[in-house]
Amino acid sequence: MPELPEVETIARELAPLVRDAVIADVWLDWPRVVRHPAPDAFAAGLRGRTILDVGRRAKWLVLDLSGGAVLAVQIKMTGQVTVPPATEPRDPHVHFGLRLEDGRELRLRDVRKFARVGLYRRDKAGTVLDADEARALFAGHGPEPLEAAFTLGTFRRLLRARRGRLKPLLLDQSFIAGIGNIYADEALWRARLHPLRPADSLRPAGERRLYEAMRGVLSEAIERRGSSIDDYTAPQGDGEMQEHLDVYQRTGQPCHRCGRPIRRIVLGARGTHYCSWCQRLPRRSARARAEGA
DNA sequence: ACGCCTACCTGCTTGC
DNA sequence: TGCAAGCAGGTAGGCG
Secondary structure, eight states, rough: HHHHHHHHHOOOOOOOOHOOOBBEEEEEGGGGEEEEEEEEHHHHHHTTEEEEEEEETTEEEEEEEEEGEEEEOTTTTTEEEEEOOOTOOOTTTTTEEEEEEEEEEEEEEETTTTTTTEEEOTTTOOOOOOOHHHHHHHTTOOOOOEEETTHHHHHHHHHHTTSSSSHHHHHOOSSSSSOHHHHHHHHHHTTTOOOTBBBGGOOHHHHHHHHHHHHHHHHHHOOOOOOOTTTTTTTTTSSSSSGGGGGOOOBBSSSTTTTBEEEEEEEEEEEEEOOOTTTTOOOHHHHHHHTOO
16 A cells, blocks of 8 residues: 555666666557657657656655656556566566666556556746646645654644644645555554544644654654555565554454554544553533534 | 545455 | 456545
């Protein structure tokens, strides 16, 4: 389930593998994998370019190409990136490949065909150039939670402007970029906050706990190279954060703090895991919810 | 404008 | 045993 730490891990491990490689040709068998521009223009715009570096923005892989081009890869739920020799047979779930001049192929494998790629242009400031393109890509994304500019003060300001419940809010990429279902649940558990808690009901201490929990769990997950659950794996193999999760997919197992069983509810069609003892709703929120207010 | 819901996908799990 | 419905979830787009 690739979220910020998983995509960051892929970017870090992919960069040394493909830096300075030249794109000889583009292969794809599922036109809808190309999000922008049209497939013909997409392929023509990639041929001959050199891969300068690989980075990450939100849950996107960002490949910096020569000539100010940017190849953005969104792996979504089940996407995997590999760089095998081009002679290695493609398995049926590989839907996109960049043939490299050195005889390898950068492949995107995605069992569920949710992944998307797009070709964009970069401006001098390093942001995406064309206005329409930018809107299509990163304009709707909130701040990067691990960057120094994302301070506790910033977080408080954003949080107090929102009225929804904490769990759906953490999943909203326009609020903060990069958090998904796993780390939303983990951050709320660490901060001892109920997933249904209204975002604007936190006291300053709760805001601080959530801020530190988000940054802490994301940083720790990067150190452990992500959570290898279902299909996620990185170029250098599986991560190990899945062995250190406190609530995600631990329904019925004892809470690592209080020993009571972890509960699972469905919230916005997402499985949500929490400890009903450690993450209680304040009485006022509970009553307001019961009254439908 | 904002929050909430569904479609997009297919392999795996569950239930009859 | 076999088959079908249900489930998983990031996010674009539709709805109220």
